[in-house]
């Protein structure tokens with residue numbers, strides 16, 4: 001993975017010094033809260049319900065073992081011994097003290113990490129497919145381009161005070177595991193007739209209020225033009241995006257109000273006007289970046305049947321928590337942060353350290369975070385899978401449920417977030433209890449539940465097969481259920497099925513919805529396909545059956 | 552007497568905003584709408600003329616006047632409104648403005664000066680109560696730029712090429 005050179009290192013250290021000074025001025029009363037807010041947000045620091053929350057950047061979800069160990073140490077020293085992995089592949093600490101944050105950032109800088117631009121109205125952490133470099137359906141590895149975009153976006157002098165936050169995702173595979181269609185800019189790697197890589201460009205996707213799917217504005221953007229074209233898009237947005245209403249400030253609103261065609265014309269005109277003095281991505285720069293993401297030294301091995309003769313729980317884990325690898329003899333291993341009874345995406349310091357050790361021994365010292373709030377060991381030899389499983393099992397990280405209904409995504413919700421309308425963790429636990437029987441879970445197959453505690457949609461509820469949104473009803477926590485959303489391949493936004501339900505009814509409602517599916521599916525038909533085939537009606541009817549409380 | 556930052560130096564300001572004393576100054580900064588409303592008067596003005604633009608103004612619309620202007624002041628009403636960065640960049644690189652490009656307004660603080668300088672601003676008039684010396688130091692807070700074309704940062708400390 002990418003390694004800082006002297007420039008990167010100098011930059012993060014200079015950044016820490018700047019933030020230390022800003023924090024000091026704030027604590028001394030020289031910077032008001034209003035003045036301090038954008039500065040701390042640009043360094044990942046929110047003021048939350050109980051305490052500040054620090055969001056640490058994990059660029060496109062890639063970590064070295066030493067970095068994960070450092071995160072564990074920070075969680076132990078400055079927090080309550082755990083951290084929360086987010087849908088944008090970052091890590092949140094929920095309990096740091098404001099005065100400690102400059103020290104935390106200084107420690108991060110010692111392992112080539114930072115919290116820059118993980119919040120605020122700027123270009124956020126660039127996200128990518130967690131299977132980058134190992135997927136069999138990959139067109140090109142997105143990570144070198146992610147790193148180029150990360151660097152270009154870092155403290156960009158023109159685009160650090162945008163109308164609103166700005167998220168870019170890059171996907172390199174046919175299956176869009178980076179959800180590029182629901183980002184402000186989605187870049188999809190393609191190859192031209194000569195095999196040269198470039199990007200299809202989508203703009204204006206996003207969740208939150210008024211969710212939207214990105215519209216294509218360029219079928220093929222040559223690699224060299226990438227940064228210049230991004231500047232053209234961002235300049236149009238920076239100048240014309242709305243700033244009078246925070247709910248209308250995302251680029252999706254601008255795209256919609258101008259119309260996709262007019263927006264594209266505007267960007268193309270800007271691009272023609274600016275290309276003479278826009279930054280160029282040279283072949284040499286791409287080559288330099290590629291060297292950081294070269295495949296590790298795999299051994300020449302053959303695929304083998306590792307599950308035969310092993311206990312059923314291992315076989316289940318193998319089936320659900322590991323994935324095919326481009327290289328024979330290897331598998332990608334999900335570290336499930338979705339144990340029943342645990343908060344989705346949370347990991348304790350001890351768990352992080354155990355995963356860091358495992359990665360060092362069995363996966364070339366690298367760990368990935370996924371947008372589904374799990375971790376991934378990308379390159380595990382098949383003959384080591386059993387031993388890896390035993391260790392993960394010991395750490396409570398081998399719940400064999402990846403891709404099933406209890407591999408659900410949930411934002412922190414009311415327990416931590418000051419914007420929340422309703423809790424998400426209690427609901428997640430109720431769902432885990434309701435679907436605790438693995439045979440039943442496996443029978444249901446792939447069902448994606450995504451849950452957010454408010455309209456901001458950090459839990460991506462719009463693109464869940466089953467989406468759950470917390471709403472505030474006269475001071476009580478209620479939940480809106482939607483069906484039919486999807487983010488990979490065939491992106492669709494879910495439709496709300498009817499009146500919201502009270503907290504204790506969420507899990508039973510989901511229970512009834514999946515029973516409708518079981519009754520209507522054809523053999524082997526996944527949930528989302530049945531839903532698309534028969535439509536919402538039968539599910540709507542089933543969901544509210546025997547449910548007089550709905551209002 | 553007001554002091555400003557001009558190319559990393561703290562200097563006494565030789566410009567006056569319209570409405571400030573002394574009215575008879577030889578270098579006057581006039582808001583764009585006044586310049587437009589009173590074109591004939593300002594065409595006949597024999598001192599040095601500058602214009603002050605608001606975040607919603609399009610720099611392209613100034614193209615015809617630019618050769619007659621010695622200064623463009625770009626307004627940053629608060630630190631969160633970043634339109635002025637694009638305005639500055641366009642004035643410099645697209646419209647070729649070579650006069651003084653000045654950031655003004657309550658949103659101009661030491662925390663912004665590094666970005667401003669890199670968008671082509673060579674003069675900084677800080678918001679009320681701001682510490683000029685601290686702002687001058689903040690101009691050199693970073694020795695690295697990830698974007699090309701950063702004035703004041705050596706080429707080998709920049710990434711990418713133009």
Ligand code: SF4
Pocket residue numbers: 411412413414417418419420421452453454455456457458459
């Ligand atoms: S969706 Fe709402 S409640 Fe959940 S983390 Fe985001 S802002 Fe907070």
